[in-house]
Amino acid sequence: MCIRDSDYGISGIAVFQLSIAAVQAVRTGKKAEIILDLFPQYTENDLQELLENRRNTLKISREEDLFTGLLPDRMIKALITKKPKDAVAYARLFKELKVTVQDAHSFERAQVASGGISLSDIDTKTMQSRKIKGLYFAGEILDVCAHCGGYNLQWAWSSGALAGRSAAK
Ligand SMILES: Cc1cc2nc3c(=O)[nH]c(=O)nc-3n(C[C@H](O)[C@H](O)[C@H](O)COP(=O)(O)OP(=O)(O)OC[C@H]3O[C@@H](n4cnc5c(N)ncnc54)[C@H](O)[C@@H]3O)c2cc1C
Known part of the structure; x- marks a missing residue:
């Protein structure tokens, strides 16, 4: 599925399941938005605390180092461009990452x-x-x-x- 603000978009089993409904909505002129919880195992407060602890205890030279081991590198790079200002904003972003569906990927890439x-x-x-x-x-x-x-x-x-x-x- 292609989303805004990305070269390509999102994929995987859950996306396959959603893609038919989402793409049909977009192609009939409706807006389709997907909200991703990147840390379902944490509450927003737990996540905020985790990020604050990491910032206080790790020697971080680059912002993306804060998330090493928590998220894939490419995702970290994309998310920090949204410039969340603190752990509270990061926790909210990670728990409710909103992506707007543009379309499906090409037929050649379809399963x-x-x-x-x-x-x-x-x-x-x-x-x-x-x-x-x-x-x-x-x-x-x-x-x-x-x-x-x-x-x-x-x-x-x-x-x-x-x-x-x-x-x-
Ligand atoms: C990358 C990928 C991963 C997938 N993973 C899964 C999965 O994990 N689980 C799942 O359930 N489904 C999966 N699918 C979907 C599943 O493979 C298809 O739904 C299924 O194979 C469809 O079977 P079919 O026989 O209808 O068509 P196809 O498997 O596409 O077979 C059609 C055949 O017809 C041949 N053909 C086409 N035109 C002509 C012609 N003019 N003359 C003679 N022969 C022709 C083609 O070469 C092909 O061999 C996946 C699909 C892809 C692409």
Whole structure:
């Protein structure tokens, strides 16, 4: 998913799950914003305390050194450009990092694509087209976009087996 203020954006399992809804919203003219909690294991107060302790006890020559070991380097570089003024502002930023969705990444980089042949045009007991007899469909060419966890592969295999068996009959 592409977001503002970034060369590329965010990715990963949770983003894959959200991307269909977020991108559909953006493409229909709505605003989609994602709020990331970068430290779900800490409360905002715990985080603030942690950052204050690090600043007081570590010899820090560069601002980004404060976060070494807490966040990936590239993320630290991006976040400090937002210039939070103190530990309170950093803790708030890390607990509620707001990113505005611009669009999905390119089709070439997609793992799953939504859209395609509508299921309403298919007899799902056989996977045969309702429009053209003898034509069967399976997998991702159909408008099925499943959750992460192997469900897209499962759909491809199961619908493929069904389409194949039905066509053979
Ligand atoms: C990087 C990546 C990671 C993924 N990870 C997961 C995952 O972890 N879990 C999960 O469930 N899903 C995952 N997916 C999605 C999953 O792989 C697809 O949903 C699934 O493979 C779709 O199966 P399919 O048979 O419909 O299409 P495809 O697997 O795309 O197969 C279509 C085949 O048709 C061939 N073909 C195309 N045009 C022609 C033509 N004109 N003539 C002859 N052959 C042609 C292609 O070469 C290809 O071999 C991932 C996808 C990608 C890209």
